[in-house]
Amino acid sequence: xxxxxxxxxxxxxxxxxxxxxxxxxxxxxxxxxxxxxxxxxxxxxxxxxxxxxxxxxxxxxxxxxxxxxxxxxxxxxxxxxxxxxxxxxxxxxxxxxxxxxxxxxxxxxxxxxxxxxxxxxxxxxxxxxxxxxxxxxxxxxxxxxxxxxxxxxxxxxxxxxxxxxxxxxxxxxxxxxxxxxxxxxxxxxxxxxxxxxxxxxxxxxxxxxxxxxxxxxxxxxxxxxxxxxxxxxxxxxxxxxxxxxxxxxxxxxxxxxxxxxxxxxxxxxxxxxxxxxxxxxxxxxxxxxxxxxxxxxxxxxxxxxxxxxxxxxxxxxxxxxxxxxxxxxxxxxxxxxxxxxxxxxxxxxxxxxxxxxxxxxxxxxxxxxxxxxxxxxxxxxxx
Amino acid sequence: xxxxxxxxxxxxxxxxxxxxxxxxxxxxxxxxxxxxxxxxxxxxxxxxxxxxxxxxxxxxxxxxxxxxxxxxxxxxxxxxxxxxxxxxxxxxxxxxxxxxxxxxxxxxxxxxxxxxxxxxxxxxxxxxxxxxxxxxxxxxxxxxxxxxxxxxxxxxxxxxxxxxxxxxxxxxxxxxxxxxxxxxxxxxxxxxxxxxxxxxxxxxxxxxxxxxxxxxxxxxxxxxxxxxxxxxxxxxxxxxxxxxxxxxxxxxxxxxxxxxxxxxxxxxxxxxxxxxxxxxxxxxxxxxxxxxxxxxxxxxxxxxxxxxxxxxxxxxxxxxxxxxxxxxxxxxxxxxxxxxxxxxxxxxxxxxxxxxxxxxxxxxxxxxxxxxxxxxxxxxxxxxxxxx
Numbered sequence: 001x002x003x004x005x006x007x008x009x010x011x012x013x014x015x016x017x018x019x020x021x022x023x024x025x026x027x028x029x030x031x032x033x034x035x036x037x038x039x040x041x042x043x044x045x046x047x048x049x050x051x052x053x054x055x056x057x058x059x060x061x062x063x064x065x066x067x068x069x070x071x072x073x074x075x076x077x078x079x080x081x082x083x084x085x086x087x088x089x090x091x092x093x094x095x096x097x098x099x100x101x102x103x104x105x106x107x108x109x110x111x112x113x114x115x116x117x118x119x120x121x122x123x124x125x126x127x128x129x130x131x132x133x134x135x136x137x138x139x140x141x142x143x144x145x146x147x148x149x150x151x152x153x154x155x156x157x158x159x160x161x162x163x164x165x166x167x168x169x170x171x172x173x174x175x176x177x178x179x180x181x182x183x184x185x186x187x188x189x190x191x192x193x194x195x196x197x198x199x200x201x202x203x204x205x206x207x208x209x210x211x212x213x214x215x216x217x218x219x220x221x222x223x224x225x226x227x228x229x230x231x232x233x234x235x236x237x238x239x240x241x242x243x244x245x246x247x248x249x250x251x252x253x254x255x256x257x258x259x260x261x262x263x264x265x266x267x268x269x270x271x272x273x274x275x276x277x278x279x280x281x282x283x284x285x286x287x288x289x290x291x292x293x294x295x296x297x298x299x300x301x302x303x304x305x306x307x308x309x310x311x312x313x314x315x316x317x318x319x320x321x322x323x324x325x326x327x328x329x330x331x332x333x334x335x336x337x338x339x340x341x342x343x344x345x346x347x348x349x350x351x352x353x354x355x356x357x358x359x360x361x362x363x364x365x366x367x368x369x370x371x372x373x374x375x376x377x378x379x380x381x382x383x
Numbered sequence: 384x385x386x387x388x389x390x391x392x393x394x395x396x397x398x399x400x401x402x403x404x405x406x407x408x409x410x411x412x413x414x415x416x417x418x419x420x421x422x423x424x425x426x427x428x429x430x431x432x433x434x435x436x437x438x439x440x441x442x443x444x445x446x447x448x449x450x451x452x453x454x455x456x457x458x459x460x461x462x463x464x465x466x467x468x469x470x471x472x473x474x475x476x477x478x479x480x481x482x483x484x485x486x487x488x489x490x491x492x493x494x495x496x497x498x499x500x501x502x503x504x505x506x507x508x509x510x511x512x513x514x515x516x517x518x519x520x521x522x523x524x525x526x527x528x529x530x531x532x533x534x535x536x537x538x539x540x541x542x543x544x545x546x547x548x549x550x551x552x553x554x555x556x557x558x559x560x561x562x563x564x565x566x567x568x569x570x571x572x573x574x575x576x577x578x579x580x581x582x583x584x585x586x587x588x589x590x591x592x593x594x595x596x597x598x599x600x601x602x603x604x605x606x607x608x609x610x611x612x613x614x615x616x617x618x619x620x621x622x623x624x625x626x627x628x629x630x631x632x633x634x635x636x637x638x639x640x641x642x643x644x645x646x647x648x649x650x651x652x653x654x655x656x657x658x659x660x661x662x663x664x665x666x667x668x669x670x671x672x673x674x675x676x677x678x679x680x681x682x683x684x685x686x687x688x689x690x691x692x693x694x695x696x697x698x699x700x701x702x703x704x705x706x707x708x709x710x711x712x713x714x715x716x717x718x719x720x721x722x723x724x725x726x727x728x729x730x731x732x733x734x735x736x737x738x739x740x741x742x743x744x745x746x747x748x749x750x751x752x753x754x755x756x757x758x759x760x761x762x763x764x765x766x767x768x769x770x771x
Contacts, residue, residue, distance in 0.1 A: 001385065001386055001486070001487075051624075056440075056446065056447065057439055057440055057441060058440060058441075058446040062441075063438075063439035063440075063441045063442075063508050063509055064439060064469055064509075064754065066467070067469065067627050067754050067755075067757065068627075070624055070626065070627075070757075071626045071627065071629075075624050075625050075626055076625055076626060076629065076631070077625075077638065077642070078623040078624060078625040078637075078638055078639035078642050078643075079623065079624055079625075080621065080622055080623060080624075081468075081622060081623070081624035081758075082466065082468055082475055082479065082622055083466070083467055083468050084464065084465055084466055084467065085440065085447060085465050085466075085467035086447065086449075086464070086465055090464060090465075093464070094464065094466075094479055094482075097479075097482050097483055097486050097488055098482055098486075100486035100487075100488065101386050101482050101485045101486045102385075102386060103386075103482075123446070124446070126440075126444065126445060126446035127445075127446045127447050127450050127451070128451070129451055130408065130443070130444065130445045130451065130502075131407060134445075237462065238462050238463075238464075239460060239461065239462055240449075240450075240453045240458050240459065240460075240461065240462070240463040241453070241459055241460070242453065242454050242459050243450055243451050243452075243453055243454055244454075254460075255460070258460065342447065342450065343447070343450040344450075347450055347453075348449075348450065348453075348463065
């Protein structure tokens with residue numbers, strides 16, 4: 001059996017995200033990403049120990065849409081495979097657990113979402129209580145506006161800060177060739193726009209996006225063989241909250257805080273993360289998550305642009321883990337936190353803590369003892 | 384370091400019926416979960432995580448129902464995961480939950496699968512048109528009938544085998560108080576003369592549409608020690624998938640199915656499944672799938688499955704009872720059907736199957752499949768812990 005700290009992200013790939021991938025099917029959108037992520041490791045689909053995906057039939061408007069995606073993987077001879085009807089971040093969680101049992105040494109995780117065929121905010125109303133709430137069709141933007149209003153009323157943020165989050169995210173997206181929205185007008189200019197659903201303006205809302213992503217996980221020495229700089233998943237946890245918006249404090253995210261604690265984010269012996277990739281589709285939600293994750297000025301938030309720059313539903317959470325891992329693999333981060341969310345107003349949240357090999361002291365064998373000691377000393381240095 | 388042994392210490396299910404008008408989706412799942420907890424002698428705070436499964440969201444018209452069901456399943460503040468692997472989902476869901484215990488991520492996990500088919504129309508849910516794809520021939524029967532015909536052609540199985548299976552399973556269901564169909568006056572002749580739906584599949588050889596839920600409590604070695612009743616121990620579990628349609632696919636005996644079984648037997652150290660396994664709950668939505676799966680799972684030689692069925696070996700008092708609970712042919716809340724197979728296997732080795740108990744059952748196989756015979760999940764449970 002593997003210990004939690006000995007599983008790493010060794011490869012990540014994503015589509016160039018777009019408003020409407022009209023010219024390709026879900027499978028056609030996904031296949032280049034699968035090819036790319038496998039090529040990064042040199043593995044074939046048949047050599048992967050476990051495969052898991054995340055998607056949602058409501059986007060395609062048909063049942064069993066994931067069966068076609070499996071055809072795209074090339075599942076012959078038959079593979080050990082599973083699927084969650086959740087964001088790919090939860091597929092990654094299932095794959096992580098599978099590796100921890102020792103039954104698999106590597107895992108391929110992928111997810112995809114084409115939001116363009118339908119009206120996404122209306123589609124998402126089907127997530128609500130089917131008897132009392134869903135028949136009223138309250139859309140996802142209006143629900144996020146309720147949350148934003150609660151934050152403003154509580155004095156947790158103001159519209160200027162929200163515009164700043166939008167501008168910062170989309171400016172960061174300019175450096176990300178895969179992002180859908182790249183660059184932004186200054187925050188001051190954004191505030192001149194009209195409301196979409198008060199207090200949210202267009203800039204506070206994520207773009208409707210079609211896209212896909214894939215990650216390869218590996219355990220221990222296999223990870224070291226497959227990647228020059230594996231991004232070790234030191235801990236991962238997810239928690240859910242009550243469904244009814246009326247019974248939750250929308251200005252807080254106790255599930256995120258608890259997941260972060262269980263994932264080891266707040267370990268006193270570790271430095272604060274230098275990178276955070278947050279799945280906050282709405283600007284106001286970043287405010288909630290920053291507080292729950294206790295993020296301060298030393299943490300760069302959503303250097304990829306985050307979901308405000310590209311928000312392929314079902315893949316956006318997996319992309320956060322992939323982007324955080326990619327920063328570690330590029331040597332730009334030593335300790336990162338990645339977050340994924342599901343449900344209206346941050347109902348369900350997943351937190352993963354990723355680290356580079358430099359602070360790898362707990363999980364090395366005895367042979368690595370000397371290195372580990374050196375790395376302990378190196379931990380105090382700025383990343 | 385070895386995996387943590389996983390024990391089934393609680394099983395709960397609803398009385399399956401065509402339409403549970405008296406409960407909401409939340410009320411339905413809650414009922415099965417409470418029964419599983421009672422069986423385990425545990426309460427909600429003892430549960431560390433919840434893993435749920437169901438077939439397509441379109442069947443009830445609720446997108447990602449785990450969000451809405453979090454409160455009903457006591458999951459608030461806990462991890463909740465939703466698995467969806469088509470018809471095999473009930474089995475896959477149990478395996479994902481078991482892995483959480485095996486990996487020592489959680490100690491006690493509640494797993495549940497459900498379908499409330501009366502809130503929508505499964506035929507509609509499966510028949511939404513997709514651009515550039517063949518339409519799904521009006522539900523599952525139309526898809527599977529040609530494969531049954533191919534099996535008959537390949538093996539020379541006579542026409543009456545399917546009726547024998549349906550007659551057996553429906554009689555077994557009479558002994559199961561939770562089964563949906565209780566056809567007290569059914570005769571073999573009535574099965575044989577029921578209307579032909581998708582030749583060679585007759586009306587009485589098809590599964591019903593049910594409302595229902597099934598839940599299990601899984602726990603580690605320490606948890607099993609403190610359990611209220613006898614535990615069932617997981618000795619092997621696996622999932623395998625292959626593409627829906629391609630030139631090399633054997634739709635009569637898919638390789639994903641036989642590979643999956645072989646993996647489970649390897650884990651459980653079973654070399655002769657026919658002799659070493661005492662009861663089998665297999666996913667038989669159309670009666671002919673019993674002889675087909677008997678071969679696919681290694682209980683009968685290729686071409687001999689129908690002879691085994693015909694011999695009476697798979698009857699409740701035969702040497703390899705298959706579907707003592709009445710099976711999918713008697714109860715089919717689609718998303719829960721796979722978990723019901725897994726749960727019945729556990730009940731058998733716990734000696735808690737009541738009137739449909741297989742005498743002295745010590746090892747039982749739970750089997751589920753889905754999609755176009757492309758997704759498989761199975762587990763083998765026994766009355767003693769696995770050797771470490």
